[in-house]
Amino acid sequence: MRILNTYNYYLNYTVEQLLADDFFIESIKHSSEESDAFWEEVLKRGIVNKKDFDLACFLLTAMQTKKERISPGEVSQLWEDIEIANKTTINKKRRKERFICSFIAAASVLFAVGFSLFEIYILKSHNHISIENVKAPLFSSTDIQLMLGGNKAVSLKGDTVKVSYKGNKVNVNEEALNLSESTNAGNQQEYNQLVVPFGKHSMLTFNDGTKVWVNAGTRVVYPVSFKNDKREIYIDGEIFLDVKHNEKWPFIVKTSRMEIQVKGTSFNVMAYARDIDQQVVLVSGRVHIVEKNRFKTDLHPNEMFVDNGVTTKVRTVDVKDYILWKQGLYKYDSERLDVIMKRLSRYYNKSINCNVDVAFYKCSGKLDMNMDLDEVLKGISLTAPVSFNIQNGKYIISHK
Amino acid sequence: MTESDDNEELIEWKKFLKGDDRAFVYFYKKYIDILFSYGMCFTADRELVKDCIQELFVNMYCHRSKLNSTNHVKFYLFRALKNILINAFCKGPHFDSLDVVSISYSTDYTIEDKLIEDEQDQVRKENIIHVLELLTSHQKEAIYYRYVEELSLDEISVMMNMNYQSIRNLLQRAIKKMRSTFSDRNFSVKISIEKDSRYL
DSSP: OOOTTOGGGGTTOOHHHHHTOHHHHHHHHTOOHHHHHHHHHHHHTTSSOHHHHHHHHHHHHHTOBOOOOOOHHHHHHHHHHHHHHHHHHHHHHHHHHHHHHHHHHHHHHHHHHHHHHHHHHHHHHOSOOOGGGOOOOSSOOSSEEEEEGGGEEEEEOSSEEEEEEETTEEEETTEEOOOOTTSSSOOTTOEEEEEEOTTOEEEEEOTTSOEEEEOTTEEEEEESSOOSSOEEEEEEEEEEEEOOOOTTSOEEEEOSSEEEEESSOEEEEEEOTTSSOEEEEEEESOEEEEETTTEEEEEOTTEEEEEOSSOEEEEEOOHHHHHGGGGTEEEEEEEEHHHHHHHHHHHHTOOEEEOHHHHTOEEEEEEETTSOHHHHHHHHHHHSSEEEEEETTEEEEEEO | OOHHHHHHHHHHHHHHHTTOHHHHHHHHHHHHHHHHHHHTTTOSOHHHHHHHHHHHHHHHHHTGGGOOOOSOHHHHHHHHHHHHHHHHHHHSTTOOSOSOOOOOOOOOBOOOGGGOOSHHHHHHHHHHHHHHHHSOHHHHHHHIIIIISOOOHHHHHHHHTOOHHHHHHHHHHHHHHHHHTSOTTTOOOOOOSSSOOTTO
């Protein structure tokens, strides 16, 4: 911006000169107190002829074009098309690059080992980190991991594990977790986290009686004991909650993009931070959703809130379909095949690739995920024109 | 565009180049309206414009490792969209000769009603729109970049594939034409900038 005492710079400026001046254009299009005061002074001193100034302003505003507008419906349709096209294109590219990637992956593991020492050091020096900034464990495990205070991790064996907090004790599958004196659940300030890898499940019970069903590939962060003013947890993944009612003690679920505030209800949240879609489905009671800086909404029972990254929608659904995963069932209604496969891949912790020509088939049905993956895929190949084969432990779904 | 807005945008651009998909969503949401109305200045075919915007964003997403850092995202997006539109025109049924392909810009003008204070201004408004309609397609396009989207002269010369001086002359001639409509005698326009009337 021009230094403001150089009024004389504009001495006897003509309409043409004003309209060729960046500062003039900016002042009129995005006026600020500073620029208004500047031009007021210029006019008061007669440095620029007022008629010229007014004419320049008039012409500038006259040059605004009539805009053809895109409708909100078109905006979200176009976004969906872009997402689909992105996935298709990336898939094609990926097949070529997979070979190169395996080399890079090996190299980055070496890097990570060096980096972890540094990371732990930094974490220790900050005592008050907010819940959403608690770091995920650096190394993923094929077991369910319970991270206690002081960076102590406990691996829990088994495909489904129940973890519950009672007073100062932590129970795993109804048995008290044997903790040495120095590492109990951690002090009041600290967070614990439960990390459930793909292919596993867990159920978590908090001190206040709230129950959380944790789906595969999910990380839940929570304080050792809830603060007096609110009960707050953070999730990256999918959970179903049955929140113990307490009018004066709000329960808040944070995800990478939203904050869900409740008093006592049961609802399902699917919000994997690396997915673009996030959704909340309410079974009973009422929830209030606040999205980062922009959107607030109240949800009623049998409603689903979806944020696809660009727009948000609320629609009525059959909530039973969305919580069937608790019993190992999965129901889908005209869902894209690649979305179904992504879910199966998470559940069974197997790599499943959908060929592009079948990825966008819409399928409806119900799967029993207590059966093994081959059985489930056989079931799908009976109803849709697809077949599957296994190459190097990876499932590939292609056209029949 | 304000400076802090510019900064925020460059930070998002860096995040995007590093692989952050949320930054990609940010640019889509921020620019979809502007890009659409810009595209519609070259054709009346809404579907074609949407297809081209889709191609633009898919290219951006899938080839992000090949994208350069830019210091003006809007300029990058405009230029990319215009190139895609030109390619689409080449392939389409509109062109069957091997002439140099150019697409022509056209638009309607409007003056926001809140700026018009009385009937005399109404007449003036009609006059100026009449003059604007008489400008050449090149002049209209340059005016759009300069006064609506506020690109720099350097950026405009890249957009229009013309040198800096030609762009200056083009703009100057257009302004002169508009200016000549209003002799000093009949012009005492009343415009309010913001809501106050300090310039009246």
